[in-house]
Amino acid sequence: MSIKIQNISKSFGSFKALDDIHIHIKTGELVALLGPSGSGKTTLLRIIAGLEAADQGSILFGNEDITHIRTKERKVGFVFQHYALFRHMSVFDNVAYGLKVRPRKSRPSKKEIEERVYELLRLVKLEAYANRYPTQLSGGQRQRVALARALAVEPKVLLLDEPFGALDAKVRKDLRRWLRRLHDNFQITSIFVTHDQEEALDVADRVVIMNEGRIEQIGSPEEVYDHPNSPFVYDFLGNVNLFRGRLHKGKLHQGNFQIDAPEFSDAENKTAIGYVRPHDISIEKEENSKDGVSAVIKHIHVVGPIVHLELKRNDTEEYLEAELTKDLYNNLQLKTGEKVFVKPKQLRVFIPEDYTI
């Protein structure tokens, strides 16, 4: 089922939590809502589920406008940030409940309910735990019960609010891959909220980046990571180095070095900032060209096949981060305290007056 979110706005008092949100999600897509705390992710998800009413705008499931339809009738599965399992019910009952309370004519028989619940528990690998109570489960197990419960009502749309938020890194990674497979097998449309960028980039078909109630960018993980459309997105998705300078006729000047910024060929003497990812910084031992920046290596961290360098520029005293492969690092034979020349291989220039960060 496709989801169309059309100019949704929501205020709490005078505070604008969502401001004119548009998103079209295709059937079968897995979309991640990514953004800092307070950016409106949960609010948007709750509006889609009908747990909160929007001040304006509409939501369509397929061709049906469901803006004014109650939660119960929307047939969405919702996985809450803090599980919200029914604490006085066993795992089995938690999953079965949505089916058990249906009006008689649409309610499956007792046997059918039981089969369905066990099928779901098998899926989340918790058949052996059917008779336990939520307090007797680990965080990851509770999360999986929450997921089974959300799936029990056969939703066409699955909404997950930071489903793995409270779990440790290893479990998170396993569960999110597993969620991806589950999503594919069930052929549902899913939206999941996270503020972990790695998680979003790892499993989502598309990523929606939100900030202060607005959408900053929507795109595939590659698009948003490689081509951020604003300083905010650059900053938010991974580490970034800033090169502040003056933009003049297609070049960014800073101190005694300059870098090409061809898309700004008609700029005249503007203040601008170049954004460079750590892995887009090249390190040279000799000054091969005039546009290298002289810097000193302050720290070296080797993490598996990647080497992180912390550098301090000799001209501005600013710190920079660079990443290179272990091979390159070994070839260059870099050492802490060594003087090197740093050069952005690729950079994106933004003029601050267009954006405020």
Place this chain on the structure above:
Amino acid sequence: MLDFSILTKNIDLFLEGFKNTVLASVIALAASFLLGMVIAVMRISPIRPLNWIGTAYVEFIRNIPLLIITFFFFVGTPVLGFTFSGFTAGTIALSIYTAAFIAEAIRAGIQAVPKGQMEAARSSGLTYNQAMRLVILPQAIKIVIPPIGNQFINLVKNSSILAVVAGLDLMYHADLVSSKTFVVFDVYIFVALFYLILTVPLSLGVGYLEKRLAKSN
């Protein structure tokens, strides 16, 4: 030493009083619980007017003395054309008064159930009423039993208000005995013992339930 002959000689009066105290307490207990439950659900209802009525009830009743409510049903309502015996007036007042406290205890219990439980229930396809009945109240009841138990103990003690309107309860009969025998101290000690016969088991029972519930979590 206590003079037990006062107790044995007047046992009929004591027992008559005890019987009426038990009766008034049991009636008020059931009535205040039902009324309190209704008021509590009104107080948290999403329907505004119900909400206002519930809040007004609690704030009004809780903040005036029980004695005044009792007098209202004894000497006030006859002016309006309803006359009650002392026993009835006292029992009604006791029910209405205690209901305010029970409503507060139940409301607090319902609100102590995390908001997510209601939302999870609704998104699993339960209606508001189903969610309240099947998910929220069963969880709230555990939280609510200790404070409600305390209110019941208070209720038994407060039933002595009947004496003021000639309600034929234990306290009323104690007054009779003491004015007849001119003994004050011993009579009221015996009365206190009768109250303890009611309140101590109640108190122990609440404690026991509390422990049982703590274990089942």
